[in-house]
Amino acid sequence: xxxxxxxxxxxxxxxxxxxxxxxxxxxxxxxxxxxxxxxxxxxxxxxxxxxxxxxxxxxxxxxxxxxxxxxxxxxxxxxxxxxxxxxxxxxxxxxxxxxxxxxxxxxxxxxxxxxxxxxxxxxxxxxxxxxxxxxxxxxxxxxxxxxxxxxxxxxxxxxxxxxxxxxxxxxxxxxxxxxxx
Amino acid sequence: xxxxxxxxxxxxxxxxxxxxxxxxxxxxxxxxxxxxxxxxxxxxxxxxxxxxxxxxxxxxxxxxxxxxxxxxxxxxxxxxxxxxxxxxxxxxxxxxxxxxxxxxxxxxxxxxxxxxxxxxxxxxxxxxxxxxxxxxxxxxxxxxxxxxxxxxxxxxxxxxxxxxxxxxxxxxxxxxxxxxx
DNA sequence: GTCTATATAGGGATAGAC
DNA sequence: GTCTATCCCTATATAGAC
Numbered sequence: 001x002x003x004x005x006x007x008x009x010x011x012x013x014x015x016x017x018x019x020x021x022x023x024x025x026x027x028x029x030x031x032x033x034x035x036x037x038x039x040x041x042x043x044x045x046x047x048x049x050x051x052x053x054x055x056x057x058x059x060x061x062x063x064x065x066x067x068x069x070x071x072x073x074x075x076x077x078x079x080x081x082x083x084x085x086x087x088x089x090x091x092x093x094x095x096x097x098x099x100x101x102x103x104x105x106x107x108x109x110x111x112x113x114x115x116x117x118x119x120x121x122x123x124x125x126x127x128x129x130x131x132x133x134x135x136x137x138x139x140x141x142x143x144x145x146x147x148x149x150x151x152x153x154x155x156x157x158x159x160x161x162x163x164x165x166x167x168x169x170x171x172x173x174x175x176x177x178x179x180x181x
Numbered sequence: 182x183x184x185x186x187x188x189x190x191x192x193x194x195x196x197x198x199x200x201x202x203x204x205x206x207x208x209x210x211x212x213x214x215x216x217x218x219x220x221x222x223x224x225x226x227x228x229x230x231x232x233x234x235x236x237x238x239x240x241x242x243x244x245x246x247x248x249x250x251x252x253x254x255x256x257x258x259x260x261x262x263x264x265x266x267x268x269x270x271x272x273x274x275x276x277x278x279x280x281x282x283x284x285x286x287x288x289x290x291x292x293x294x295x296x297x298x299x300x301x302x303x304x305x306x307x308x309x310x311x312x313x314x315x316x317x318x319x320x321x322x323x324x325x326x327x328x329x330x331x332x333x334x335x336x337x338x339x340x341x342x343x344x345x346x347x348x349x350x351x352x353x354x355x356x357x358x359x360x361x362x
Numbered sequence: 363g364t365c366t367a368t369a370t371a372g373g374g375a376t377a378g379a380c
Numbered sequence: 381g382t383c384t385a386t387c388c389c390t391a392t393a394t395a396g397a398c
Contacts, residue, residue, distance in 0.1 A: 020201045023392090039393070104199050149330075149351065154330045156330075160293075216376095
């Protein structure tokens with residue numbers, strides 16, 4: 001099994017249990033590999049696996065969600081496509097955001113810079129699209145923040161209520177909310 | 182030391198590390214009590230401590246934030262006071278929300294009902310105020326959800342950026358956003 | 363590359379002295 | 381009520397066979 005394939009199988013464990021709740025047993029079970037085999041791919045153990053997962057997910061987010069903000073479509077259309085990709089990225093709201101769960105406890109110490117970077121990039125690129133749409137830079141920045149805030153917040157709600165309806169509603173309203181004033 | 186005082190000292194540990202990241206060593210250090218002493222107050226151990234913390238925090242939230250929604254002030258004023266209390270409750274955005282961090286992993290299995298109940302109560306009482314303010318019930322419910330979504334979301338952002346500015350901004354705009362349309 | 367076996371530390375929990 | 385001492389289990393990590 002390749003390292004990449006292994007990482008893909010590790011993601012779900014970190015997303016569900018967080019860094020401290022993720023054990024080598026759970027990782028071993030998820031991959032079908034013994035503990036020692038995991039150390040073959042990730043010599044520095046759990047920390048390296050978490051870092052690899054975070055990097056993998058950030059790259060995946062970049063090439064799907066963020067890429068949709070850089071097409072030649074008009075701003076409105078780009079935002080709509082981004083929302084479609086967000087919907088897929090979070091499996092219709094059923095998946096947690098790794099950036100949220102990794103910002104607690106020990107994981108926060110280890111990956112704070114990486115988490116910050118990922119959210120900053122998202123906001124920056126969103127704001128850029130809004131500026132292109134004719135919105136004042138400062139307002140655009142706030143609106144971009146608000147978009148990320150709403151995504152993060154609604155994922156918490158969905159988890160608590162086992163109901164993806166709020167997620168769908170937020171995503172459906174997001175493009176017009178960002179462009180209207 | 183009383184059980185109540187002990188619970189108050191346990192809160193910070195669960196808020197920072199989450200359920201699985203919270204160890205008896207950390208709880209012992211935070212309270213100044215030995216492990217065995219903690220078992221005197223909480224015979225069922227960590228699980229009982231987490232449950233006690235969750236209940237304590239929910240009661241605290243109820244008597245500060247939610248109580249401000251039931252005064253004789255007009256709706257607009259009640260929402261403003263709620264935001265002030267939210268600001269205090271989360272220490273100007275510097276404290277995580279226990280409901281978020283406890284909705285992961287094993288803790289989610291144990292406390293899912295309690296978390297759901299707490300968020301539902303918050304949204305219900307908020308929606309009620311908005312209906313009093315003349316907003317259609319269905320719209321009021323969505324707006325109330327949006328308020329909670331924004332609080333939860335902005336707390337994630339604050340943690341990532343070590344910057345409470347977005348928290349202040351969201352809170353400042355919340356009352357008018359809820360009432361305007 | 364994957365395994366079994368194992369080392370070492372820390373986890374949660376309990377017994378019993380004071 | 382708080383402590384020390386201890387139990388058992390699981391955690392991470394490593395060694396070395398295949």
